[in-house]
Amino acid sequence: MSEDVLRVENVAKRFGPVTALHDVNLHLGKGEVLGLLGDNGAGKSTLIKIISGFQKPDSGKLFVKGDETELRSVDHARSLGIDCVYQDLALVNQLDVVQNMFLRREQVHRPIPFLARKRMREQTREALDEIGVNVPRLGVPVARLSGGQRQAIAVARTVHSDADIILLDEPLAAMGAKEGAMILDVVARLRAEGKVSIIMIAHNYVHVLESCDRVNLIQDGEITFDKPTGETSVEELNEIVVEEYRRARARAAG
Ligand SMILES: Nc1ncnc2c1ncn2[C@@H]1O[C@H](COP(=O)(O)OP(=O)(O)O)[C@@H](O)[C@H]1O
Ligand SMILES: [Mg+2]
Structure with a gap:
C-alpha cells in the first residue's frame, strides 16, 4: 500500500518479569484490513492497547498518518481517528445500551447543554441496524444482554464513530456463527468502501484469509x-x- 496510516517501529513492552512485546514492527495501509494472528499470550492485545493509547510502550516509535506520535491516552488516540473494540469490551454493565453507545462521547444540545437522549437513542438504533444486530430494548442494562449482543454493541459503537483507524481485538470471540457472520459482513462493507483502515485480531484462519x-x-x-x-x-x-x-x-x- 502506498500510504501508511499507521507504523509501529521497534516497539517493546514489559510487565514486570514478562516481556509481552520484544520488538514489534507493523504497518497499516490506508483502506487496508490487516489480520493479526497469534497464540494466547503472544502479545496481540498488548500491541492493540499501545496503538489505541491505553498503554504506553517502553520503547519504540509510533507514526500516525505520517507523524511520529506519543499517544497520551485513549482520548488522544481517538482525537487522531483511532478507535478500538477491546477484547474485554469496556462496556459498563450497569449502564443501558444507549448510555454505553455514547460512553465518553455524550451528545449535548447547544446552546443549552443537556444530554440529547432522543438523538442518542435514534443513533444507537441506527448503528445497531447497520450491524444487523437485534437488541430489542435499548433501555436495559447491558449486563442483561448476551455476550454476542454486548460484542455487537461494542463493534457498532466503534464503527459508527468517526474513527478511520479501527482496531478489533477478537471481535468474534463471544459470538455464535450468525452474529459472527454479521460482524464479518460489516468488515467486508468497510473494506469495500475503503475509507477506514482496520486491524482485526482473529483465531480463525479462514476468516482472516477471507476478510483481510x-x-x-x-x-x-x-x-x-x-x-x-x-x-x-x-x-x-x-x-x-x-x-x-x-x-x-x-x-x-x-
Ligand atoms: N496488564 C498486564 N500485567 C501483567 N502482565 C500482562 C498484562 N497484560 C498482558 N500481560 C502479559 O503479557 C503477555 C501478552 O499478553 P496479551 O497481549 O494479552 O496476549 P494475547 O492478546 O496475544 O493473548 C502475556 O504473558 C500476559 O500475561
Ligand atoms: Mg488478547
Whole structure:
C-alpha cells in the first residue's frame, strides 16, 4: 500500500518479569484490513492497547498518518481517528445500551447543554441496524444482554464513530456463527468502501484469509510473518503454528 496510516517501529513492552512485546514492527495501509494472528499470550492485545493509547510502550516509535506520535491516552488516540473494540469490551454493565453507545462521547444540545437522549437513542438504533444486530430494548442494562449482543454493541459503537483507524481485538470471540457472520459482513462493507483502515485480531484462519488484505502473525512478542492473504493459505499458516507447538513442547521437555 502506498500510504501508511499507521507504523509501529521497534516497539517493546514489559510487565514486570514478562516481556509481552520484544520488538514489534507493523504497518497499516490506508483502506487496508490487516489480520493479526497469534497464540494466547503472544502479545496481540498488548500491541492493540499501545496503538489505541491505553498503554504506553517502553520503547519504540509510533507514526500516525505520517507523524511520529506519543499517544497520551485513549482520548488522544481517538482525537487522531483511532478507535478500538477491546477484547474485554469496556462496556459498563450497569449502564443501558444507549448510555454505553455514547460512553465518553455524550451528545449535548447547544446552546443549552443537556444530554440529547432522543438523538442518542435514534443513533444507537441506527448503528445497531447497520450491524444487523437485534437488541430489542435499548433501555436495559447491558449486563442483561448476551455476550454476542454486548460484542455487537461494542463493534457498532466503534464503527459508527468517526474513527478511520479501527482496531478489533477478537471481535468474534463471544459470538455464535450468525452474529459472527454479521460482524464479518460489516468488515467486508468497510473494506469495500475503503475509507477506514482496520486491524482485526482473529483465531480463525479462514476468516482472516477471507476478510483481510494482509495477514501478520505474532509469536512471542514479535511479528514473524507478513504476507498478503492472496499469497498464503490455511495450510501455510497452520504449518507455522504447528511448528511453534513443536518447539514449545521440545522446550518444555527440556
Ligand atoms: N496488564 C498486564 N500485567 C501483567 N502482565 C500482562 C498484562 N497484560 C498482558 N500481560 C502479559 O503479557 C503477555 C501478552 O499478553 P496479551 O497481549 O494479552 O496476549 P494475547 O492478546 O496475544 O493473548 C502475556 O504473558 C500476559 O500475561
Ligand atoms: Mg488478547
